Amino acid sequence: xxxxxxxxxxxxxxxxxxxxxIATREDETVLEAAERADxxxxxxxxxxxxxxxxxRLLTGDLEHAxxxxxxxxxxxxxxxxxxxxxxxxADCRIRVGVDVQRELVSNPxx
Amino acid sequence: xxxxxxPSEASAHEHHEHHHDVEGPGYATPQAAVEQSEREKVAYVxxxxxxxxxxxxxxxxxxxVDPESDTYAEVIDRVEMPNxxxxxxxxxxxxxxxxxxxxxxxxxxxxxPGNRSSRLHVVDTKxxxxxxxxxxxxxxxVHDHDLSAPHTVHCIPDGxxxxxxxxDADGDLPGGFLELNDDFEVVGRxxxxxxxxxxxxxxxxxxxxVMVSSEWAAPKVYQPGFDMADxxxxxxxxxxxxxxxxxxxxxxxxxxGEEGMIPLEVRFLHTxxxxxxxxxxxxxxxIFHFWEDRESGEYRAEKVVDFEAREHPDWDMPVPALPTDIxxxxxxxxxxxxxxxxxxxxxxxVSDPKNPRRADTLSVGGLFGDVQELGGRDIVGGPQMIQxxxxxxxxxxxxxxxxxxxxxxxxxxxEKGSVMLKADVNPRKGTMTLDEExxxxxxxxxNGPARAHEMRWxxxxxxxxxxx
Numbered sequence: 292x293x294x295x296x297x298x299x300x301x302x303x304x305x306x307x308x309x310x311x312x313i314a315t316r317e318d319e320t321v322l323e324a325a326e327r328a329d330x331x332x333x334x335x336x337x338x339x340x341x342x343x344x345x346x347r348l349l350t351g352d353l354e355h356a357x358x359x360x361x362x363x364x365x366x367x368x369x370x371x372x373x374x375x376x377x378x379x380x381a382d383c384r385i386r387v388g389v390d391v392q393r394e395l396v397s398n399p400x401x
Numbered sequence: 402x403x404x405x406x407x408p409s410e411a412s413a414h415e416h417h418e419h420h421h422d423v424e425g426p427g428y429a430t431p432q433a434a435v436e437q438s439e440r441e442k443v444a445y446v447x448x449x450x451x452x453x454x455x456x457x458x459x460x461x462x463x464x465x466v467d468p469e470s471d472t473y474a475e476v477i478d479r480v481e482m483p484n485x486x487x488x489x490x491x492x493x494x495x496x497x498x499x500x501x502x503x504x505x506x507x508x509x510x511x512x513x514p515g516n517r518s519s520r521l522h523v524v525d526t527k528x529x530x531x532x533x534x535x536x537x538x539x540x541x542x543v544h545d546h547d548l549s550a551p552h553t554v555h556c557i558p559d560g561x562x563x564x565x566x567x568x569d570a571d572g573d574l575p576g577g578f579l580e581l582n583d584d585f586e587v588v589g590r591x592x593x594x595x596x597x598x599x600x601x602x603x604x605x606x607x608x609x610x611v612m613v614s615s616e617w618a619a620p621k622v623y624q625p626g627f628d629m630a631d632x633x634x635x636x637x638x639x640x641x642x643x644x645x646x647x648x649x650x651x652x653x654x655x656x657x658g659e660e661g662m663i664p665l666e667v668r669f670l671h672t673x674x675x676x677x678x679x680x681x682x683x684x685x686x687x688i689f690h691f692w693e694d695r696e697s698g699e700y701r702a703e704k705v706v707d708f709e710a711r712e713h714p715d716w717d718m719p720v721p722a723l724p725t726d727i728x729x730x731x732x733x734x735x736x737x738x739x740x741x742x743x744x745x746x747x748x749x750x751v752s753d754p755k756n757p758r759r760a761d762t763l764s765v766g767g768l769f770g771d772v773q774e775l776g777g778r779d780i781v782g783g784p785q786m787i788q789x790x791x792x793x794x795x796x797x798x799x800x801x802x803x804x805x806x807x808x809x810x811x812x813x814x815x816e817k818g819s820v821m822l823k824a825d826v827n828p829r830k831g832t833m834t835l836d837e838e839x840x841x842x843x844x845x846x847x848n849g850p851a852r853a854h855e856m857r858w859x860x861x862x863x864x865x866x867x868x869x
Contacts, residue, residue: 331456333452333456333486334486335488336517336519336549336620337540338544338571338572339571339572340549340572340621341488341620341621341625342624342625343452343488343517343624345625357571360571360572360573361621361624363630389453389815392452392625392626392805392808393809393812395625395628396626396627396805397809398809398810399718400716400717400720401715401716401718
């Protein structure tokens with residue numbers, strides 16, 4: 292059974308940085324592996340349209356198991372991933388937590 | 402007799418019996434609701450943690466709004482959802498005055514959808530102060546009908562329930578409507594797939610055989626947050642759909658155009674005789690009046706209120722008002738609403754619906770509100786969801802719009818939580834006065850600061866009840 296090591300990194304402006312390591316099994320999403328390890332990651336729809344679980348891939352490789360509709364091309368180009376449908380294909384290092392989702396859009400009037 | 406009391410409990414309230422000329426839930430007429438309703442004692446409030454650091458489920462808050470109570474203006478109970486991440490948003494009753502002829506039916510169960518999760522929860526409010534979760538409909542069962550992102554819940558006559566659904570099973574378009582039966586089982590899709598593309602809120606007026614629905618956007622568009630690129634790409638709605646209520650099909654679509662971007666809450670007047678109603682175009686910051694033209698039998702819509710954008714020293718562009726919610730008083734005399742970004746509540750006399758007259762405003766919260774602090778804490782965000790007492794004398798509001806949109810426009814709300822506030826209304830004089838003694842602080846919840854969204858009263862409210 293293929294296992295990949297995934298390092299999860301929380302980098303928030305107002306909270307201490309934190310890291311955790313988990314391992315994903317074959318065809319397992321990062322969110323499922325985190326839940327198996329009892330780590331709370333944000334999520335919503337679990338099928339890739341709401342963006343609540345957005346992370347940013349720092350190193351490694353993963354594939355979305357279905358279309359990541361919550362992410363536009365510019366987000367995908369910048370390494371944003373949806374952890375509810377993202378399956379690692381190599382060892383990965385991923386920035387996680389609610390702050391990542393907030394980077395997807397900005398206030399157009401400010 | 403209130404809807405959730407059993408006959409034995411009702412014996413203590415026999416002085417009400419002579420008013421009670423309906424067999425089922427609710428009131429015989431809108432005016433009966435004004436005259437016969439008792440003052441609201443608890444409010445049910447959608448409360449959520451989505452988009453914050455708190456890893457806990459969203460919850461239904463029971464807020465004590467009885468000034469005679471020791472726990473006035475406090476959250477006295479919380480019904481936690483079984484999962485995290487739902488994004489509770491709008492919710493509704495299993496029955497209202499549209500079923501007042503149905504003997505034995507009670508206004509007792511709340512249908513509480515998760516807008517992100519597509520999960521539907523059923524909460525029994527038999528014990529009004531300590532409601533109980535009794536059923537969950539899992540997302541897979543909703544997706545089976547190629548629907549997602551439940552929004553508005555209206556009961557329809559005879560105990561069935563209709564829910565507007567904003568997306569298909571992938572969170573893309575088209576949306577549609579999901580029908581539940583009176584045992585809270587999924588009956589199936591109510592409409593023909595593809596009759597509409599975008600969906601949001603709806604209201605029906607059975608005597609006129611009409612339903613109206615409005616448009617937000619596909620879940621994949623609005624859920625990740627507000628992106629101007631989506632406006633430019635035409636991904637946001639600007640249409641109203643008028644349905645043949647009996648035949649469940651769209652018979653007319655009215656395009657509100659550039660001035661009608663993101664039409665949200667659609668409110669028909671309460672009187673069953675009327676074909677007039679209003680909708681707030683949130684992004685264009687306008688309110689439209691719609692009505693059936695008697696000669697052609699077609700619906701028309703016309704902009705009747707226009708909120709100007711305002712310059713703010715810290716913002717590069719003029720700030721739009723963003724009127725995100727409106728409602729009509731039970732006597733159809735006043736339209737209330739809130740400008741979420743500006744921080745303004747307004748009250749329009751709509752006794753002539755084509756010519757609304759501004760009766761009063763309150764400047765509170767948001768970017769420009771005169772009042773920015775109450776009860777020792779900052780108000781973050783302007784008036785958002787509003788709810789009016791049935792007698793039209795108390796207006797309440799909360800400050801959260803939608804987690805991802807809050808995080809863009811009022812990011813502090815994630816750390817400080819929402820507030821629920823109140824104004825006293827004088828419907829004879831057309832005035833509102835901020836009640837500085839009333840503040841419910843959702844920043845002080847056991848699991849951490851929470852957002853607060855839609856509110857409902859146990860005996861019905863101005864955004865629930867429909868008459869046949």
